[in-house]
Amino acid sequence: xxxxxxxxxxxxxxxxxxxxxxxxxxxxxxxxxxxxxxxxxxxxxxxxxxxxxxxxxxxxxxxxxxxxxxxxxxxxxxxxxxxxxxxxxxxxxxxxxxxxxxxxxxxxxxxxxxxxxxxxxxxxxxxxxxxxxxxxxxxxxxxxxxxxxxxxxxxxxxxxxxxxxxxxxxxxxxxxxxxxxxxxxxxxxxxxxxxxxxxxxxxxxxxxxxxxxxxxxxxxxxxxxxxxxxxxxxxxxxxxxxxxxxxxxxxxxxxxxxxxxxxxxxxxxxxxxxxxxxxxxxxxxxxxxxxxxxxxxxxxxxxxxxxxxxxxxxxxxxxxxxxxxxxxxxxxxxxxxxxxxxxxxxxxxxxxxxxxxxxxxxxxxxxxxxxxxxxxxxxxxxxxxxxxxxxxxxxxxxxxxxxxxxxxxxxxxxxx
Numbered sequence: 001x002x003x004x005x006x007x008x009x010x011x012x013x014x015x016x017x018x019x020x021x022x023x024x025x026x027x028x029x030x031x032x033x034x035x036x037x038x039x040x041x042x043x044x045x046x047x048x049x050x051x052x053x054x055x056x057x058x059x060x061x062x063x064x065x066x067x068x069x070x071x072x073x074x075x076x077x078x079x080x081x082x083x084x085x086x087x088x089x090x091x092x093x094x095x096x097x098x099x100x101x102x103x104x105x106x107x108x109x110x111x112x113x114x115x116x117x118x119x120x121x122x123x124x125x126x127x128x129x130x131x132x133x134x135x136x137x138x139x140x141x142x143x144x145x146x147x148x149x150x151x152x153x154x155x156x157x158x159x160x161x162x163x164x165x166x167x168x169x170x171x172x173x174x175x176x177x178x179x180x181x182x183x184x185x186x187x188x189x190x191x192x193x194x195x196x197x198x199x200x201x202x203x204x205x206x207x208x209x210x211x212x213x214x215x216x217x218x219x220x221x222x223x224x225x226x227x228x229x230x231x232x233x234x235x236x237x238x239x240x241x242x243x244x245x246x247x248x249x250x251x252x253x254x255x256x257x258x259x260x261x262x263x264x265x266x267x268x269x270x271x272x273x274x275x276x277x278x279x280x281x282x283x284x285x286x287x288x289x290x291x292x293x294x295x296x297x298x299x300x301x302x303x304x305x306x307x308x309x310x311x312x313x314x315x316x317x318x319x320x321x322x323x324x325x326x327x328x329x330x331x332x333x334x335x336x337x338x339x340x341x342x343x344x345x346x347x348x349x350x351x352x353x354x355x356x357x358x359x360x361x362x363x364x365x366x367x368x369x370x371x372x373x374x375x376x377x378x379x380x381x382x383x384x385x386x387x388x389x390x391x392x393x394x395x396x397x398x399x400x401x402x403x404x405x406x407x408x409x410x411x412x413x414x415x416x
Contacts, residue, residue: 023131027122061137067117075103077116143167177306189248200281213262221248223261259285313403326385353399357389360398
């Protein structure tokens, strides 16, 4: 295991630790906690910046993931970092004091800016062989209200507005739909250079949380977030996503009509309300994938589907199976121990389980992208280095969150 030995991130510690897959069960509720900048910082498009934040204390028996739809006009929080040394067990309390911020434009972060929001899930954990017997914990988080700078883009200009923002608890409904992210323009790519891609407008229902669907959907890169232009809307409001934040892995080109990613759109409950399944932005798209060493483009028909998620999941370690030199901000693929995924599973790299010199953006399969209903195998990760260095064979470079789902038709999404 390779982690930072000091809070200034100047020294790396490597140590041997025993790690194995574990099962978890989620509680029916979760929390939002704010990530607020605690320093000023100059930023440059596409160059990862570590930013100190107001400390966020989280109890044990919790997992953390991002609340997507870009929350800061200058960029995206890719991962969170704990005090050193980091706590490795889910059961242990944690303190987040820094984030890795990926700018999509040049500018400056100001102390007090709201950089992002994290979702905190309360879980119980146990051995895989006793998965059905695992029970959720009953941890409770303190929720606060803060004066923050809301930073957003309006008419291609950055606006900074002082507002009060409150942290929330919400109930999980375990229902979701898939919405395709289809390019609405041609875009030239250079490996590792972040781009914002105009997509066919995606309408997102009120009281939902969007999360990019993992397992790389386009041969040339990864969607890490989506953008709603203008002042950010509340979760309880209907939203329209117009752009995707895309990190290329090759010097190539996205073509108009390419499927560059998919959104999981999870339904939640803040109050009693009316829910609807959002319409697809288009009926057809071009699937771009690698097959036998070649890139293939194939037109596909898009259909409305969703799923019901189980409260039970598992965490699988991502362990490097090769030694590889990496360079700061140069995206690379790293071979890992193969993970076989049974039909009906959805995955996501886990926040806060990062390697000292980089972040797992996504995972990849050696085969043409498969449906969620199909068996799959993962044997590489898409890795974004945050400094020069070496990933060594046997390093724990991340953790994969895996949970089971049952695919539903549109009528079930509307009425379940």
